[in-house]
Amino acid sequence: MSRTMSHFSLFIFIFICLSCLVVISHAKNNGFSVELIHRDSFKSPLYNPTQTKFQRNFNVVRRSINRANYFYKELSSTKNKLESYMPFDYGEYLMSYSVGTPPFQVYGILDTASNLNWLQCKPCNSCYNQTSPIFDPSKSSSYKNISCSSRTCKSMEDTSCSSDGDACQYTLNYSIGSYTHGDLSEETLTLDSAFGSFVSFPKIVIGCGHNNGEPTYNGPNSGVIGFGSGDTSLIKQLGSSIGGKFSYCLIDEHNSKSNRSSKLNFGDDAIVTGDNVVSTPIVKMIGNRQKDYYYLTMKAFSVGNKRIKYRGFKREGTNASTHNIIIDSGTNVCILPHRVYYKMESAMKKVVKLPRFQDDTDTFRLCYNTTSKQNFPPITAHFKGADVKLDSKGAFYSLYKGVECFAFISQKNGLGLFGNMAQVNYLVGYDLNKNIVSFKSSDCTNY
Ligand SMILES: *[C@@H]1O[C@H](CO)[C@@H](O)[C@H](O)[C@H]1NC(C)=O
Ligand SMILES: *[C@@H]1O[C@H](CO)[C@@H](O)[C@H](O)[C@H]1NC(C)=O
Ligand SMILES: *[C@@H]1O[C@H](CO)[C@@H](O)[C@H](O)[C@H]1NC(C)=O
Ligand SMILES: *[C@@H]1O[C@H](CO)[C@@H](O)[C@H](O)[C@H]1NC(C)=O
Ligand SMILES: *[C@@H]1O[C@H](CO)[C@@H](O)[C@H](O)[C@H]1NC(C)=O
Ligand SMILES: *[C@@H]1O[C@H](CO)[C@@H](O)[C@H](O)[C@H]1NC(C)=O
Helix, strand or coil: CHHHHHHHHHHHHHHHHHHHHHHHHHHHHCEEEEEEEECCCCCCCCCCCCCCHHHHHHHHHHHHHHHHHHHHHHHHCCCCCCECCCCCCCCCEEEEEEECCCCEEEEEEEECCCCCCEEEECCCCECCEECCCCECHHHCCCCEECECCCHHHHHCCCEEECCCCCEEEEEEEEECCEEEEEEEEEEEEEEECCCCCEEEEEEEEEEEEEEEECCCCEECEEEEEECCCCCCCHHHHHHHHHCCEEEEECCCCCCCCCCCCEEEEEEHHHCCCCCCEEEEECECCCCCCCCCCCEECEEEEEECCEEEECCCCCCCCCCCCCCCEEECCCCCCEEEEHHHHHHHHHHHHHHCCCCEECCCCCCCCCEEECCCHHHCCCEEEEECCEEEECCHHHHEEEEECCEEEECEEEECCCCCEECCHHHCCEEEEEECCCCEEEEEECCCCCC
């Protein structure tokens, strides 16, 4: 009997120790992954079953075009201001995370162009329709206002002092009637790892919005998850704890019938290695602008064997030959400067001899009647130092059943955006210490 007991306690002892080891090695490993929820997927709290596939497709493209206009206005503005022209929810992926102690779950729109993580907070002087519960900072023991005299407050644009002079207030204006204003604060954020554990980060600077406007919004989204390259973005603040690294692997959401989702990885889990990895530098904007994007250098695009030189446009803080395309999580289709687009379109027309389909909505210029994407020549994006041959699912968009459209849009303003469709079935890694983006061809449904 006592023998059994001692075996049993030995077993418990070993078990406890193994658990310690697992916890310790997990902490050492410094890596974890979270689920990315595409806004139109079944799992999305924004999923609208009454929308037809066509409406969804159409909205995707409309969002991409509006977002391109937003970047253009933002970059053309002579003021170094956080000033944007789009509804805040013009992004494609949602992520669930928790704020405060005890943790309170919210959904945010992931945005690689936003440099502040913000959410709606109680009390709401004015809030847009958020269908999920709104965070109440008075119920969190880890919530702290940031003082108006702090360096953080002074270093940020568009901050002011509360009427009693103590709390630092932030304002982000997106477009007419679309804004967030509230207390700049420090909170604990907890990410929900895809492997069932939670990873907490204390003292993250966030915006707690007490006045938020968005005339058309009605849904669960509580705000924006800032993955930009500026100092107050969430990803910059996680900094050393994730080694400056994140990566994602995007599945083909628009044609996916499975309930799998894309993943977002951090730290050691975000390292992209192997034989077929290619990397290109992230080019920082010239001058000391707080507003920065993930600019890459595009040399050319190929349509089959035809190579088309890529030229960008000069804007304040950029160089047309080096800073000529923004890799962006919130744009779906690729947006290209006019003359690059037209050359690609004409190269495509020369090769493809399928019946044309006229898109009456004028969304896409080049559509074909076909049931297979394999009928098209491959498209390769030649970044500086990195040739990325797009997955066949990334270059053509299924507008209707049997209709495939060339998933590139031309922009009068000449701005280039490398959208997330073009990144489908690539593991895309950002290393903010080395300032590189790496690509590795991967089957993201198995990733
Ligand atoms: C934070 O500042 C606001 C004023 O902007 C104030 O109403 C609130 O009580 C402060 N919260 C805490 C926890 O100090
Ligand atoms: C934001 O918009 C409001 C209302 O239009 C305006 O009063 C305020 O000055 C703007 N703030 C910033 C920082 O642009
Ligand atoms: C927000 O909710 C109110 C009350 O339920 C409703 O009347 C209004 O139409 C909603 N706004 C939007 C944009 O859905
Ligand atoms: C995906 O999830 C939705 C909602 O839970 C369900 O209706 C659907 O059948 C699932 N599809 C598959 C292929 O499992
Ligand atoms: C832009 O970049 C190119 C290539 O690096 C360089 O030769 C050129 O001098 C740069 N132009 C400006 C205005 O900085
Ligand atoms: C092309 O596809 C559309 C939509 O499915 C269909 O209405 C049309 O008849 C097709 N045209 C040809 C030439 O097959």
